[in-house]
Amino acid sequence: MLLLCARLALAEDAPAVTGPHQWDDKVADTGATALVPAAPSAVFNYLLDLSHWSVLYPKECIGSMEMGDRTFGEGANALVRYDMGMMHRKLPMTLTHANAPTSIDFDHLGKLGFVTRWSFAESNGGTQVTITTPLNAPPKPLRGYYYKVVQPEWNACYATALANLAHALNG
Numbered sequence: 001m002l003l004l005c006a007r008l009a010l011a012e013d014a015p016a017v018t019g020p021h022q023w024d025d026k027v028a029d030t031g032a033t034a035l036v037p038a039a040p041s042a043v044f045n046y047l048l049d050l051s052h053w054s055v056l057y058p059k060e061c062i063g064s065m066e067m068g069d070r071t072f073g074e075g076a077n078a079l080v081r082y083d084m085g086m087m088h089r090k091l092p093m094t095l096t097h098a099n100a101p102t103s104i105d106f107d108h109l110g111k112l113g114f115v116t117r118w119s120f121a122e123s124n125g126g127t128q129v130t131i132t133t134p135l136n137a138p139p140k141p142l143r144g145y146y147y148k149v150v151q152p153e154w155n156a157c158y159a160t161a162l163a164n165l166a167h168a169l170n171g
Helices: 040-047 050-056 143-170
Strands: 030-036 062-067 077-084 087-099 103-108 114-123 126-133
Touching: 030 143, 040 114, 040 126, 040 143, 050 062, 050 077, 050 143, 077 143, 126 143
Parallel strands: none
Antiparallel strands: 030 126, 062 077, 077 087, 087 103, 103 114, 114 126
16 A cells, blocks of 8 residues: 655754644644653653564554664664554664654655654653654545544554553553
């Protein structure tokens, strides 16, 4: 299944992304937010290690992840197979920006790649964690399938990753 994705610069020094991407009056972006009962520095440091992704994401979301030559910090990389509905995409992923302790950007490379940002803000004795992936919806006739199946599953994967992150840091 084709899924056309925006490659947006999310680095701190890049221009701000203005609002969600919309097609047919629907937001195409994916994301989730949750309060994690841990300090922003603990969340930030945990996510710098790609080996933790196997704890965060269930098999229904990430079918496989082959670690690259580096697994920690900026430059960490892996080959990730994402499974959302009937969408299966295997992409090289690199941790491109780590702005302690406010955000981490993961760039999924390639023609159909995308950037995902994890953002952290201190809140109520913990950390408000937000995962955001700005996306373009696919062209018709795949657009309906994206909105009905792929996007909800993608959002659910992010929500699960956040719940698993909270458990891992407080389990």
